[in-house]
Amino acid sequence: MQATLALARETGYAKLSIEAVAARAGAGKHTIYRRWPSKGLLFLDSLLSLNEPVLDYPDTGDVLADLRRQIYAAVDLLANPPWGPLYQALVAEVQHDPAVAAGFNERFIRPQTDKTITRLKTAQDQGQVSPDFDLDLAMAILSGPLYFRLLITQEPMTHDYVDRVLQALFAGMSPRH
Amino acid sequence: MQATLALARETGYAKLSIEAVAARAGAGKHTIYRRWPSKGLLFLDSLLSLNEPVLDYPDTGDVLADLRRQIYAAVDLLANPPWGPLYQALVAEVQHDPAVAAGFNERFIRPQTDKTITRLKTAQDQGQVSPDFDLDLAMAILSGPLYFRLLITQEPMTHDYVDRVLQALFAGMSPRH
Structure with missing residues (x-):
C-alpha cells in the first residue's frame, strides 16, 4: 500500500496500475490481485491506511x-x-x-x-x-x-x-x- | 447527440464509445471526432442538449x-x-x-x-x-x-x-x- 501511495503521488491515479504497484513493491501481480481485485479497491485501502x-x-x-x-x-x-x-x-x-x-x-x-x-x-x-x-x-x-x-x-x-x-x-x- | 443519449441510456456511460455513436448515427467516426475530441465532451454536449x-x-x-x-x-x-x-x-x-x-x-x-x-x-x-x-x-x-x-x-x-x-x-x- 505504501508503493501504491508513492506511485499515485508520482504519476496520478489514471496512470496507476496494479502491474506498476507490483513492480515497485517487488511482488507478483497475482499476489496483489488476490488481495485487491481492482485498482480502485487497492487505492481505497491505501488511502484508508493513512488513518x-x-x-x-x-x-x-x-x-x-x-x-x-x-x-x-x-x-x-x-x-x-x-x-x-x-x-x-x-x-x-x-x-x-x-x-x-x-x-x-x-x-x-x-x-x-x-x-x-x-x-x-x-x-x-x-x-x-x-x-x-x-x-x-x-x-x-x-x-x-x-x-x-x-x-x-x-x-x-x-x-x-x-x-x-x-x-x-x-x-x-x-x-x- | 440523440444517438449519444439513446446509446448511453441503453448501455451506460462506461460502454459508450465514439465508434458506437458514429455507427448509430450513420456518420463517420472522424466526423464526430472533429467536433468532439473526447467521449466526455460529446456526452456533455448531448446532456446539455436536453436543455x-x-x-x-x-x-x-x-x-x-x-x-x-x-x-x-x-x-x-x-x-x-x-x-x-x-x-x-x-x-x-x-x-x-x-x-x-x-x-x-x-x-x-x-x-x-x-x-x-x-x-x-x-x-x-x-x-x-x-x-x-x-x-x-x-x-x-x-x-x-x-x-x-x-x-x-x-x-x-x-x-x-x-x-x-x-x-x-x-x-x-x-x-x-
Missing part, C-alpha cells in the same frame, strides 16, 4: 471552533495537493465501481458521519446547536458544500471558504427576528 | 415553495434513472478531464448558480431570506447536500430528503432565541 487521527473532532466545549478546526484539517489533507486530485479520482471511481462505493462509505464516510453526529449531539445537549436540527443530515449539510467545491467547481478549498460556509449554515437562510 | 426548462426557478412570491419545486424537478430529472447514473458518470469524467470540467461549469453549473442567486436576491429584497446570507454560497449550500447524496452515499434522492435539507438550511444550526 489520519487529524480527522477526529476535538471537544473544547465550543462547537463552532471545533468544527472549524476539524474541517480545516480535513480540507488541508484531502482537498489540496498531493491528496486532493487523488481523492477526486477516488470519488470518480465510486461512481463506476459499486465495490469501491461500498468500501468508501462503510470504512470512511460512515465513521466520519458517526463522529460528526456524536460531536453535534453533545453540542445540542449543551444548547449550542438548535434542538430542531436534524442530526442525520449533519454530514450532508456540513460536508456537501465542501464536496461541491472539490468535485464540481474545483475552486481552491481555502480556510476562508470553510469559515463562510460554517457561518452561513449556523445562521441559516431565514431572517432571524 | 430542460424544468431547471428554471418559478417565482410565485414564496421562496421556499419555489426552491422546493425547482429542486424536486432537478432531482427527478438528474438524480434518478435513467439520467442519474449518467449524470454521476459525467461528474466522474469532470474529475479526470479538465475540458469537460470547464464546459460543465461554464455551461451548466454557472448558469444554474446565476439563476439561484437571482431568485434568492429577490427573496432577500422581500425579507424572505436573511440580509446576511452570503448569496455567493447559495449554490454550494443548496446543492451540496444533494450532490453529497448522489455522489457519495448514493442513497435514493427523495422529495422527503429535499424537504428536510431545505428545512435545515433555512432554520440554521444555531438555536434561535
Whole structure:
C-alpha cells in the first residue's frame, strides 16, 4: 500500500496500475490481485491506511471552533495537493465501481458521519446547536458544500471558504427576528 | 447527440464509445471526432442538449415553495434513472478531464448558480431570506447536500430528503432565541 501511495503521488491515479504497484513493491501481480481485485479497491485501502487521527473532532466545549478546526484539517489533507486530485479520482471511481462505493462509505464516510453526529449531539445537549436540527443530515449539510467545491467547481478549498460556509449554515437562510 | 443519449441510456456511460455513436448515427467516426475530441465532451454536449426548462426557478412570491419545486424537478430529472447514473458518470469524467470540467461549469453549473442567486436576491429584497446570507454560497449550500447524496452515499434522492435539507438550511444550526 505504501508503493501504491508513492506511485499515485508520482504519476496520478489514471496512470496507476496494479502491474506498476507490483513492480515497485517487488511482488507478483497475482499476489496483489488476490488481495485487491481492482485498482480502485487497492487505492481505497491505501488511502484508508493513512488513518489520519487529524480527522477526529476535538471537544473544547465550543462547537463552532471545533468544527472549524476539524474541517480545516480535513480540507488541508484531502482537498489540496498531493491528496486532493487523488481523492477526486477516488470519488470518480465510486461512481463506476459499486465495490469501491461500498468500501468508501462503510470504512470512511460512515465513521466520519458517526463522529460528526456524536460531536453535534453533545453540542445540542449543551444548547449550542438548535434542538430542531436534524442530526442525520449533519454530514450532508456540513460536508456537501465542501464536496461541491472539490468535485464540481474545483475552486481552491481555502480556510476562508470553510469559515463562510460554517457561518452561513449556523445562521441559516431565514431572517432571524 | 440523440444517438449519444439513446446509446448511453441503453448501455451506460462506461460502454459508450465514439465508434458506437458514429455507427448509430450513420456518420463517420472522424466526423464526430472533429467536433468532439473526447467521449466526455460529446456526452456533455448531448446532456446539455436536453436543455430542460424544468431547471428554471418559478417565482410565485414564496421562496421556499419555489426552491422546493425547482429542486424536486432537478432531482427527478438528474438524480434518478435513467439520467442519474449518467449524470454521476459525467461528474466522474469532470474529475479526470479538465475540458469537460470547464464546459460543465461554464455551461451548466454557472448558469444554474446565476439563476439561484437571482431568485434568492429577490427573496432577500422581500425579507424572505436573511440580509446576511452570503448569496455567493447559495449554490454550494443548496446543492451540496444533494450532490453529497448522489455522489457519495448514493442513497435514493427523495422529495422527503429535499424537504428536510431545505428545512435545515433555512432554520440554521444555531438555536434561535
